[in-house]
Amino acid sequence: MADAAGRVIRRTEYILLAATAILFVVGLMAGDTFFFRLATESLIFGGLALAVDLLLGIVGLLSLGQALYFGFGAYVSALLLKEVAPSFWLATGAVLAASAVVGYLSSFIALRSKGVYFALITFGLAQVAAKTVYNTRELGASDGIIGIPIVVIGTPFGGLDTANAPVFFLVTLGVIALLYGLTKYLLATPMGGIWHAVRANEARLPFIGFDTLGPKRAAFTLAAMIAAVSGALYPMLRGFVSPELLYFSTSGNAVVTVVLGGVGTLIGPLFGSALLTGLRSVIGTWTEHHQILIGLIFVAVVVLAPRGIVGIAIERAKRRAGEQI
Amino acid sequence: MKLKKAVIAVCALMGTVAVHAAEPIKIGVVTPLSGTYAPIGQQVRWGLDLAVKEINAAGGVMGRQIELLYEDEEANPAVATQKAEKLFQVSKVDFLTGTVNSGSTLAVGQLAERNNRLIATTVSFADSITGDKCSPNVFRVNARAGMQSAALAEWLAKEKPKANVFFIGPDYEMGRSTVAAFKKAAEAKGAKTVGEVFAPLDNKDYSPFFGQIRAAKPNVIYTSVAGNDTVRLFTQMSEYGVNRNVTIVGASGTVTSQNLSAIGKAAEGFVTGVGYSPKLDTPENKKFVAAFQAAYKALPDLYGADSYGVLYFYKAAAEKAGSVDTDKVRGAMRDLEWSTPQGRKKMRAGDHQAMQEMYAVTVRNGQFDIIGKVSAEAAVGPDACTRF
Structure with missing residues (x-):
């Protein structure tokens, strides 16, 4: 990635980290619970947006059904925590393994097509899964599953209580930072290079001797795993899961978050998620027409800053450095 | 002030x-x-x-x-x-x-x-x-849903004792559980089930099921379809004459003020159990x-x-x-x-x-008229909560 872009992304990372640290201290001093939990939720949905950005912004595949893997992670985690054992490591470990399998298998269906057909297939897969969960009595059907116990995360340094809002916020921050770091690391590998190349011109890659399907499959599986692990944290935060987590509104919101934050920047989606979750909470209390306002903001961003908020900062930095946009 | x-x-x-x-x-x-x-x-x-x-x-x-x-x-x-x-x-x-x-x-x-x-x-x-x-x-x-079923079953037992009931439900979890709940309540009051079918949600054509209904010879049809599905089911039943000499009863969400005008005359005589009527x-x-x-x-x-x-x-x-x-x-x-x-x-x-108190209401001239009353004790059903 070009230098100017890298610098802007690095700077955004620092700004987000500093803002988080300041707000964390302020929140601790105020003895707050709600805003910590809201921030935790924005990180969880930020993880889902990160998965969408990996596909859309890096590989160039628009997934309209990423909520399928998010919901899958949430349901597997919920069932394990409730029926087997309230263990953080069991739940996240099992979700990681299971989502790798599910993501790999569904890549055979989804990657048969490209462009708008890929978007439709991912959308369709998620709808099928959502309807199935909605009609399965064993999974709580339309009511979802409640009564997921509060988890105490066992670590060598003692237990971390997920009911403690600041503690669970830090845990979530750690998990999402790990997922972010891993994705960023992979982008620097040869595989990451091919991902960028697929987005730029997939047809030309075979001519220079590269297979594209394998790397695409890897990206798809990785995106499924990121979404699922983020989803696995949801029942630990809220104590329930419901089929709405698999609905298109969840997938669609993730795409909106990515576009708002900055497609292909990876940090943009996390930034966008924090922004949108905060805005929704404030505007929702203020007026019942919050959907219209959020929609207007989205339209404004798409028209004025089509590359998103982080994207526009990158654009400006590149112009200043005299690089090609 | x-x-x-x-x-x-x-x-x-x-x-x-x-x-x-x-x-x-x-x-x-x-x-x-x-x-x-x-x-x-x-x-x-x-x-x-x-x-x-x-x-x-x-x-x-x-x-x-x-x-x-x-x-x-x-x-x-x-x-x-x-x-x-x-x-x-x-x-x-x-x-x-x-x-x-x-x-x-x-x-x-x-x-x-x-x-x-x-x-x-x-x-x-x-x-x-x-x-x-x-x-x-x-x-x-x-x-709750059980009270609505109980009110309707109570009315049915009184007005149509030993009814032969045919069930038409929408094929999804909620539809099936509503049918199952009413079936249990009605059978406990002496009604007999003569058949049941589940049609897909948003079903366009109900006529394939009508042969089955006629063969079963019910005098009561229970349905828990809702929204526009009700409009199609009721109009088709009346076009085919399936509803002739048959009382149609259903869940409280089947015929509502929202779809009543679209169903029109075909909704006349429909009976359901509710907790309130203006x-x-x-x-x-x-x-x-x-x-x-x-x-x-x-x-x-x-x-x-x-x-x-x-x-x-x-x-x-x-x-x-x-x-x-x-x-x-x-x-x-x-x-x-x-x-x-x-x-x-x-x-x-x-x-x-x-x-x-629960009520049995029927559609008469496009309005819900109260035709029966069930006491609170009879409708509420057993206490199934074990947590406290």
Whole structure:
């Protein structure tokens, strides 16, 4: 990635980290619970947006059904925590393994097509899964599953209580930072290079001797795993899961978050998620027409800053450095 | 209003204790204000607003005014819990109501439990809320699905003893469980099942099922399809003459004021069990309907009536407890009797389900007429809650 872009992304990372640290201290001093939990939720949905950005912004595949893997992670985690054992490591470990399998298998269906057909297939897969969960009595059907116990995360340094809002916020921050770091690391590998190349011109890659399907499959599986692990944290935060987590509104919101934050920047989606979750909470209390306002903001961003908020900062930095946009 | 202000001013002069007593009681309302369920949320809002206006004008609860804080839950439990948490944690509401779909009520109920607050639903009818998933912090003032089935089964046993019933349900979990619940209630009262079919949601053509229905020779058809599916099913049944000499009964959501005009004549004679009708001939209800119509230029439905009643339920409980403390109010709510437009209701202590008279209504000239009444004790069914 070009230098100017890298610098802007690095700077955004620092700004987000500093803002988080300041707000964390302020929140601790105020003895707050709600805003910590809201921030935790924005990180969880930020993880889902990160998965969408990996596909859309890096590989160039628009997934309209990423909520399928998010919901899958949430349901597997919920069932394990409730029926087997309230263990953080069991739940996240099992979700990681299971989502790798599910993501790999569904890549055979989804990657048969490209462009708008890929978007439709991912959308369709998620709808099928959502309807199935909605009609399965064993999974709580339309009511979802409640009564997921509060988890105490066992670590060598003692237990971390997920009911403690600041503690669970830090845990979530750690998990999402790990997922972010891993994705960023992979982008620097040869595989990451091919991902960028697929987005730029997939047809030309075979001519220079590269297979594209394998790397695409890897990206798809990785995106499924990121979404699922983020989803696995949801029942630990809220104590329930419901089929709405698999609905298109969840997938669609993730795409909106990515576009708002900055497609292909990876940090943009996390930034966008924090922004949108905060805005929704404030505007929702203020007026019942919050959907219209959020929609207007989205339209404004798409028209004025089509590359998103982080994207526009990158654009400006590149112009200043005299690089090609 | 002037008098009220004067009273508050006097109280303020009397010292800090009095000022504290005049602080409003905050009640959170998490209800769908946008999306598919917005019309239900609208009725909830009208009912609550009307009750607050009346209660505050009459001096409030223990001298304290009630303040309602609304949040849009978008009929999504994930949104509802977040909004409810804001009301509990930031706005510090004393009580919460308004949730519509059962998933939201269950999830918010669990949140209330973890925040040590009380909630009441005025709309959700899934039996599980006061059954196997009951919570000590959740109350239900409206009739649950089982009570509607029981009322209808009771009416059926009286008017059509030993009926041969054919069931047509929509093929999804809720449709199947509604059919199963009514089948159990009806068979317990002596009805016989002569067949059942489940048609896909959004089914366009019901005629393939009609042969099966004719062969089974039912004298009663029960259905739990809803929305536009009802329109197609009823018009096709009447075109094919399947409904000739057959009484059609169904779930309370099958024929509603929303799809009644689209079904037209084919809906005539349809019978269902409900917990409220604006046509109830009692002085309380007449007063309520008149005030509701004057304020909003619309008739109240069961959601509006139950939401109106929930504030009187809270008022009665808080005044009996002499406090808004969670444990004291919960204690007062148990076995509480209070009056609503539907008449006296009683909150059963064992499962937090309100007991009320139920009605069998039929469609006559495009309106719902009350044709039967079932006592609260007969309709409410056994207490299935084992958690408290």
